[in-house]
Amino acid sequence: MGIYGLYLEGREWRRVEGYLYLVKFIEADGRIVYKVGRIGDLDNRAKGYRNEAKKRGSAFYELVTLKVDNMYVSERVLINHFETHGAVHLPSKGKEYFTMYTADVSELAHDVRARELFQQVTQ
Numbered sequence: 001m002g003i004y005g006l007y008l009e010g011r012e013w014r015r016v017e018g019y020l021y022l023v024k025f026i027e028a029d030g031r032i033v034y035k036v037g038r039i040g041d042l043d044n045r046a047k048g049y050r051n052e053a054k055k056r057g058s059a060f061y062e063l064v065t066l067k068v069d070n071m072y073v074s075e076r077v078l079i080n081h082f083e084t085h086g087a088v089h090l091p092s093k094g095k096e097y098f099t100m101y102t103a104d105v106s107e108l109a110h111d112v113r114a115r116e117l118f119q120q121v122t123q
Contacts, residue, residue: 015040018071020078022064022118023049024111028057032110033090034098036078036118038071064115066122074122081121087114 053060068074087098100113
């Protein structure tokens with residue numbers, strides 16, 4: 001990792017290389033919820049989401065993962081893109097949680113739209 005993989009925060013160097021991800025939860029009530037985010041250690045995060053979903057009686061699916069040079073900047077761009085291109089923000093869950101449609105459409109339609117938004121930012 002070169003100097004471009006780090007940035008100075010106060011007096012501490014922090015790693016900025018990491019991953020962006022798109023995951024899906026199908027809640028016990030049938031709602032389809034997507035979460036976008038960033039992570040340095042992808043395996044531990046997925047394990048945590050699986051456990052969280054199991055406790056809620058939800059299903060969890062990993063959809064897309066992409067390595068990026070700066071996960072902090074990339075995550076902000078990704079969230080902004082989802083917000084400004086029709087994804088429905090779910091503020092009760094957090095700034096990274098969305099649903100694709102409020103209408104009753106198929107799970108496949110939700111997945112296609114979520115992946116499309118993710119790819120528009122990351123290609």
